[in-house]
Amino acid sequence: MSKTAVATKHFTNRDVSEVLDQMADMLQIAGANRFRFIAFQNAAEAIRTHSRDVNDVAADGGLQEIPGIGKGIAQDIHDLLESGTFEGLEALRKEVPAGVLEMLQIPDVGPKTVRRMWQELDILDIASLKAAAEAEQIRVLKGFGTKSEEKILKGIELLAKRADGRTPIGKARPLAEEIKAALIAALPSGTIERIEIAGSLRRWRETIGDLDFLVISEDPAAVMDAFRTLPLVVDVIGSGETKTSILLGGGLQADLRVVAKKHWGAALQYFTGSQGHNIAVREIAQKQGWSLNEYCLTATGSGKAAEGEERFFEEEAALYAFLNLAWVPPEMRENRGEVKAASSDTLPSLVQLTDIRGELHGHSTYSDGAASVAEMAAAAQARGYSYWAICDHSVGLGVTDGVDAEQLAKQAEEIVALNQKYEADGVEFRLLRGIEVEVLADGTLGLPDEVLAELDVVVGSIHSGQRQAREVITERCLKVVRNPHVDILGHPTGRIIGKRAPSDLDVEQVLQTCLETGTVVEINAHPSRLDLNDVYARRAIELGCKLAISSDAHSTDGMEMMQYGIATAQRAWVQPADVINTLPMKEMLAALK
């Protein structure tokens, strides 16, 4: 019974990558060859960010075509998908106790420490590690002292406080901006010559592990001091001559590095990451006879330049150019093929905020919005848009008052009147009539077809029953996509980052059907949604689907969220032609069903 249950479990790309990560962790603790566990880590990352469903790729026999997946791991994945496990995994699970594996989650406790606790002190879980540290039993080991015990206890405390490790970008970005401003304000003018938020925030990843700041200053000590004493600081993790790490309330870490002006290009490149991207760039440098670190290129002697010769770059682009690479937008730096594209000068020309001509999903006071139709229209005009679709919730959504046919007719009068005024005033802006129509549990819609038929834009969204079984929710979603009146599939997976997992949707099948039916797929730009995410959005455009990037604004300020959607699209390699709301209104409307 349980064996059957395991065998029929559907493994998502995330599930598979988690298993591979666990495999890497166990290999590390077991003391395996370091390149072996790196191989599993790389494979995990490759699967996590691969745009196709791993089950489909495996069925096509294409696993080994994914960079980082070779013969061995491809076989392991096949076994995993078929039977729920694979040989090497079972062997290590027998060898490494689950509690020992958990100890690896403790900050500042790595595989070497975990292994010694386990092997030399017979510590099998976090609770007994804590007890041993408190009883001062760890200092008996060679290489460990009182500080080590303190560090372990602090780490355990930190782990308990830390919710799930990563902070949604919608929270992290404002916080980083606040810290940046506070740091500048805390120092005499001119002390900071230049400051940039680097790391995953500069890459606009949907969740952030820690905040990274890079600074040019001739007085690093003063900058360090100011950083350590910011009011937001709860603890100083470490502080040296060029680097300081602090802990903020809520467990978020922030790192600061101060460099000289001539190091800026290499330093910004290094601190922006991702690690995978940096390794790929450093490998390119090596082939050309240079070693790259966060300061400069140094000739290795294997190229034309004399060994030890250094090259400095005040700008990041100059560094890329020196290595014969096109400058790679930070959003693309995830080692998903961008280094290869940069070397052959085939990077896509990414969609920009300025390409957006209008919006196709936003709310007003007719449903749960905070601003009137006229106010939203004014805000849209102020942003330079030439059209904006009012898509309030339809009836059928329990948590909020939705509009019915009658209210929709009333709203239409308001829209017509406003549009007449724009026309009379010679204003190049139009409101469009739309709806975010509720998808009921059986896949039927909250309003009848004849009501939908009158509208310019229909967004179909699922807000309930998101925990339905894979087949059920997929079929429900396909029903929406196939409806001739639904132009756009809204926030397809329904996830709320850090709060609600995505629906167990067969996204591949949904996207294929969107392509067949000409249904546009939304990138919902709200930073707690970002749905589709970067990986699925990339798959969508690979297939040839069209996208709409929508702020889903519920207030005039909500339109600001568009930047998160643009960044997500950029992370998905999306170009302006892939996005229907980069089109002028007439062309855009013609592109809808």
Add this chain to the structure above:
DNA sequence: GCCGTTTTCGGCCCGACTGTTTTCAGTCG
């Protein structure tokens, strides 16, 4: 375990900071 503009074998990015040490290992990014 993966990979190849020289390789199917022999490599696999690079440095800051800490703690326990007299020169380095561990962790992190």
